[in-house]
Amino acid sequence: MLLVNPTKKINGTVYAPPSKSYTHRAVICAGLANGTSKIIQPLKSQDCISSLNAMKALGSTIDIKKSNDDELENEVWTISSDGNLKVPKNVIDIGNSGTTLRILTSLVSQIPHNSIAILNGDESIRKRPMGPLIEALSQLNIEVLSNDNKAPLVVKSSKIDGNIVKITGDMSSQFISSLMMLLPFNTQDSKILIEGDLKSEPYLNITIDLLDKFGVSIKKDEINNINNINKKNKTNKKENAYLIKANQTYKATDYIVEGDYSSASYLIALGVLLDSDITIKNLFKDSKQGDKEIINIVKRMGADLEIRDDEVIIKNSKFKLKGIDIDVKNTPDLVPTLAVLGCFAEGTTTIYNGEHVRIKECDRLMACTKELKKMGAKIEEKPDGLIIQGLDIDNGETLKGAELETYHDHRLIMAFTMAGMLAKGQTKIKGEEAVSISFPNFVDVIKSIGGNIAIE
Ligand SMILES: O=C(O)C1=C[C@@H](OP(=O)(O)O)[C@@H](O)[C@H](O)C1
Ligand SMILES: C=C(OP(=O)(O)O)C(=O)O
Known part of the structure; x- marks a missing residue:
């Protein structure tokens, strides 16, 4: 009490305290890169440790050291990987972290073929909606099994098959961040088309910013949708889309969290x-x-x-x-x-x-x-x-x-x-x-x- x-x-x-959103993304990107990245001044919170442990379960090697800055008790997380996610030996427990669950649901499909990854978390996480992301992944022929579109989720390893994916923008931007982090692995150029209102958009800008630091480029493509022209006040409703070039690779880097x-x-x-x-x-x-x-x-x-x-x-x-x-x-x-x-x-x-x-x-x-x-x-x-x-x-x-x-x-x-x-x-x-x-x-x-x- x-x-x-x-x-x-x-x-x-x-x-x-250091940014939760940036720490999650930096840890996950480091685990997707071939080489060693240092995450300097990460947020040492339960949610970010869920991302760290998940990347460990997917094959990254992690070394945690105190930084020299004693007063702030900061740490440096050194994350090494060969850039390929491994088959996890156990259920990945992402605790209470919606960001970790959403981002990893797409990415764990890239473990070696003929295998599965299981994602689960606490009571609150098992109530958070996953339906739009599961449906979007099915458009890319990635299969996710669940009861009621909620965790626990069983993700089957799959090649990305498809290059246009539609997803609703009004429930959680984390679904879109998840697709943004997956699609650089596609062998064709791809496009994420956002349907409906886009909420929490600044978190997508954080994703794009961080991906750029790890060598991956995502471009926003704003389309004026003629079907949505509002004749009364003659305003065009913008549709949002994001373009992702094929065959991009995450590059290891050192990153200081703001x-x-x-x-x-x-x-x-x-x-x-x-x-x-x-x-x-x-x-x-x-x-x-x-x-x-x-x-x-x-x-x-x-x-x-x-x-x-x-x-x-x-x-x-x-x-x-x-x-x-x-x-x-x-x-x-x-x-x-x-x-x-x-x-x-x-x-x-x-x-x-x-x-x-x-x-x-x-x-x-x-x-x-x-x-x-x-x-x-x-x-x-x-x-x-x-x-x-x-x-x-x-x-x-x-x-x-x-x-x-x-x-x-x-x-x-x-x-x-x-x-x-x-x-x-x-x-x-x-x-x-x-x-x-x-x-x-x-x-x-x-x-x-x-x-x-x-x-x-
Ligand atoms: O991507 C992120 O880091 C986050 C996105 C937001 O969620 P929604 O996009 O679901 O609104 C926010 O509420 C959450 O705390 C962190
Ligand atoms: C909603 C939050 O986080 P997450 O979605 O990662 O659980 C939050 O931090 O308020």
Whole structure:
């Protein structure tokens, strides 16, 4: 249980943890390359260790060393491979990591012929949808067996047979990242055609960026679809497609992982909500991470931040925030952070375009509504988002401490910790150990800046 007490002020300098999305991709690409890659400053979290162990099970050799930078306790992961995935000796357990499951489902089809790989994970992972990816792979004659289109999955080794693959864009970009990482092995040039709305697109840009560092090129091809011309306002609806050249090979490389904006969102939000003097290092201004948008969101709500090339500084807050409309199509992981921010912003905060937020570690729209209501939040669940009426802070209204469930969901634990620090009375957060999924030293970091929290 995490005990969270009201906290008035935070100050100090902290480092954002390394990016989860970049660490996953770097580890997997390193295992696909012929040679030795060094992943410098990787995120040592449960999810990324799932990717590391999976690549080990598929034949990579892994050596973990502390880096010289003692203060940050960073590591260097040296990953060696001959570029060919091996038949795994056992079921590959990907734990709680949706990214690992989705990306590997395509790639494990490239193990030697006449063999199978089995992917499985925890209770939450066995509920996450896989249908569109399984169907897309069948268009390439790759066979995946499952009950109900969910893990456990049995993937049969197969040559890629086909060069155009259609997939829905509105459920998870991870399906598309998965195809992007598979198709460079195709012997023909290939194209991924996205059907419907494309959500979480910044994660595809992360995939393209990282693949480029490992020598693989993917190009976006935007097609103006004449069938979709909206005659009334004469706007062309764009269809998204990606082009992948045949017979590309992953090249071993050394890669330094940048800081994670999704994890930093809790620190940034706390910084603007409390009396703060705080610097968050390892956040790059030119990052491709979609969750960098947290900076624009808090600015739109009325906060003032100093953005440097590689750090974010918040001084002399606390700001008087106002409620705004927020489209979370491209930033689903920010939703728990935004739900808490909305409680402390004057007026209405509307979070929309987030149907995909329901199919993460848990249904985060349901969970934020149910749990924050226990603290007195005025929050309403909508099919695609949340409507939050800000509390009357000027007249002393605030959240009240409560005992909260977290559904084994790391992002809920961190967002509810913020809520608890701003609430009146103690908040008890159950299942706090799940922060290790993406931000293992979260509790220590919050304590180091003055957060009055403790594990019981
Ligand atoms: O590819 C990635 O690294 C991720 C993609 C996003 O998922 P969806 O594409 O399913 O929205 C995000 O929510 C997840 O935390 C990480
Ligand atoms: C949804 C998340 O991750 P994944 O899909 O990899 O489980 C997350 O980190 O919030």
